[in-house]
Amino acid sequence: MTTYAIGDLQGCHDEFVALLERLSFDPRRDRLWLAGDLVNRGPGSLACLREVAALGEAARVVLGNHDLHLLAVARGDAGLKRSDTLDAILAAPDREALLDWLQSRPLLVRGGEDVMSHAGLPPHWSLARAEALAAEVSQALGSEASGAFLRDMYGNRPACWRDDLEGIERLRLIVNTLTRMRFIDARGCLDFSAKEGLDSAPPGFAPWFQYPRGDAPRILFGHWAALEGHTPGSRVDAQALDTGCVWGGHLTALDLASGERHSVPSRQR
Numbered sequence: 544m545t546t547y548a549i550g551d552l553q554g555c556h557d558e559f560v561a562l563l564e565r566l567s568f569d570p571r572r573d574r575l576w577l578a579g580d581l582v583n584r585g586p587g588s589l590a591c592l593r594e595v596a597a598l599g600e601a602a603r604v605v606l607g608n609h610d611l612h613l614l615a616v617a618r619g620d621a622g623l624k625r626s627d628t629l630d631a632i633l634a635a636p637d638r639e640a641l642l643d644w645l646q647s648r649p650l651l652v653r654g655g656e657d658v659m660s661h662a663g664l665p666p667h668w669s670l671a672r673a674e675a676l677a678a679e680v681s682q683a684l685g686s687e688a689s690g691a692f693l694r695d696m697y698g699n700r701p702a703c704w705r706d707d708l709e710g711i712e713r714l715r716l717i718v719n720t721l722t723r724m725r726f727i728d729a730r731g732c733l734d735f736s737a738k739e740g741l742d743s744a745p746p747g748f749a750p751w752f753q754y755p756r757g758d759a760p761r762i763l764f765g766h767w768a769a770l771e772g773h774t775p776g777s778r779v780d781a782q783a784l785d786t787g788c789v790w791g792g793h794l795t796a797l798d799l800a801s802g803e804r805h806s807v808p809s810r811q812r
């Protein structure tokens with residue numbers, strides 16, 4: 544059995560199929576970890592969603608910001624954005640089953656020394672704390688009030704964690720940390736203005752993986768395509784999995800046992 548971790552698919556279905564072929568992936572034998580953002584921006588979001596859901600127990604998936612956006616559009620009254628490519632999912636005959644499956648995915652998974660969330664793990668949250676906070680969001684997504692949560696999830700405030708945060712502010716910051724984080728300051732406050740490479744850091748901010756932490760998990764994350772799979776200056780064991788398939792880069796799988804990376808080129812653009 545080989546376990547691979549793959550970054551943001553974002554509707555890159557042809558590339559996903561090609562990568563699985565390259566790996567000779569067999570769901571009866573092998574396992575996949577997917578770092579979220581299965582959908583949006585790319586052309587094959589519906590096919591990606593169907594393919595991953597059909598993998599069943601062979602795939603462990605965390606939610607990304609675009610997956611949450613899909614759920615918010617479908618179930619939280621959020622509007623589609625001009626750049627969204629979610630129409631085929633919203634019109635699909637199996638949409639409710641696919642959305643139910645997606646909505647029951649966690650924000651964080653852990654196995655052995657590995658932990659995976661879409662955006663990474665901030666240094667001021669221990670592994671146990673991050674797991675507990677991710678579970679609070681899962682509870683909201685699984686509750687009868689999930690529509691209200693998805694509607695009120697949007698926004699960049701608060702940007703700084705406090706233990707006494709409550710309600711939607713607390714849940715929003717957990718979502719934003721685990722699915723949208725890139726640059727943070729020494730207090731752990733999030734910046735939402737910079738999305739490009741490391742030289743786009745605002746004054747006083749650095750990539751989350753350049754801060755030390757008290758424990759030493761291997762942190763698997765996607766989200767930050769401009770890193771192109773690299774984490775320069777990292778002070779933790781962080782593995783960047785989003786190699787920008789939807790932006791014309793590559794789709795990459797990391798073999799969790801050997802650390803070897805396998806990539807296929809993007810067919811986008």
Ligand SMILES: Nc1ncnc2c1ncn2[C@@H]1O[C@H](COP(=O)(O)OP(=O)(O)OP(=O)(O)OP(=O)(O)OC[C@H]2O[C@@H](n3cnc4c(N)ncnc43)[C@H](O)[C@@H]2O)[C@@H](O)[C@H]1O
Pocket residue numbers: 580608609611612696697698699715718719738739740766767768769770771787790792
């Ligand atoms: N609580 C909440 N509040 C608000 N919104 C929420 C939310 N929860 C969920 N959302 C949703 O989040 C979604 C994204 O919002 P956006 O605001 O568009 O977020 P983003 O940071 O651009 O995210 P993305 O995941 O697309 O990042 P990527 O690195 O691929 O791309 C980022 C940039 O990197 C650039 N890039 C990619 N590859 C590059 C490369 N190789 N080199 C240089 N730049 C590159 C691209 O040009 C691009 O500009 C929205 O749909 C929103 O609704």
